[in-house]
Amino acid sequence: MHRPIAQTAPVLLFDSGVGGLTVLEELRTVLPQAPVVYAADTAGLPYGTKTEAQIAARVSGLLGRLTERLNPRLVCIACNTASTIALGMVRDVLEVPIVGTVPAIKPAAAMTRSGVIGLLGTEATVRQAYVDRLEAEFAADKRLLRHAAPGLVEAAETKLRGERANPAAIASAVDGLRRMPGGDAIDTVVLACTHFPLLEEELTAAFGGGVRFVHGASGIARQVARLLEGQDFARVAPDYALTTAPDALPESFARAMARYGLADVRSV
Template structure:
């Protein structure tokens, strides 16, 4: 390793989620910024977020993010969780001096992309019900029919898939069928995957949905935003190799079983914080 490589430190990206869904966002970031070290943080001790109260979640995310930034100082923070983003971004931005990128359901691009004016929204029940989501629909999809379906089961299935466990594809089929039973569903041409876990099941979902239905998510847009915010960073030496790390808030057997999946994302180290 050269001296220039030893002294160079590319901007570190901290990607945070309640579980493993944010890995779908981390993958998009890595494709755009392959030379930036990435810390993927999962608050598995408090998973799932969708069942928790709002005040409780804001307090929890504040605690975990502050601890993470103390241990792993980062140049940019990505909240790769729709639930956490819609609730905690204003609070975090008021307290932290690091750039923060959140996840917004891709309702605006879906409305622009749709030719039929009928779009779908597949999210957690909490995201479907949240006023923030309703405001996005009013602002960007007022001229569209939006078919919304909330599913917590898909979150658990995505977690199981990444742990290498057998998944219930019939359950995925039932959820897809429920979505397609909605009024005007046969005209739906764009489906927003508004939970970062759901792109991890895109292939499985596509098997049960009409072939003409486009499945979109926010991952690529988030990666473009991170790239833009880090655009002024110095170019690393040609032989620079970034180190990626996964951090969990609780040491569990389930977290250990994620090691092969994490390796496929270029993450070869795991660490644990007891929070």
């Protein structure tokens, strides 16, 4: 029997930090009437340097508590690292629709003309068997070059706070791909972390043109909209954000959230 869904029930959008705001932006385009709670696991950031066991336990535990507290109509894990590791486990334990985020290898394979695709992600994402399966299914006749770029996570968080993104982190990510055998032929780059689209302008400049970027934010938003088609929505209060930070976050973080319509930031 399906549980009744209140009109005020939110979409729970979960990420390790601010990267999921790129998904929120797309979701508001296709489903502006849906109330949203944005949950940022700022105390657990960064995920990419943690073990699979640590990430799986943390994500499933947090989402279990949040769904019990918020009773959301749907949970969107707007984080590639969390999705590639914990999506199956979360779907097994939560009785609510779950939408995950996976590297956009399929559209990248359709876009590339040179046949060489770069992939930038966290250390945890680039080593996942899930990515191996996506490559085998959608890019078997292409060359996929993966590079872990953990510095881009902090660079994106910094930029969103209104500060300059670390140019060394941008250069290191681009050089890491270009130096791989065949890297000079890359014409399409998968941004396999929801933080990374925040740096597309800087990455474009560093690659020097001729490279197209692809990420999954718009596709994720469309999938959420498909799953919620026909449901009734009522936003009785502004959307808000939750963070796991044990202490007050910097004012710059609050300003960044406010720019995305999340002026109210609360602790989990």
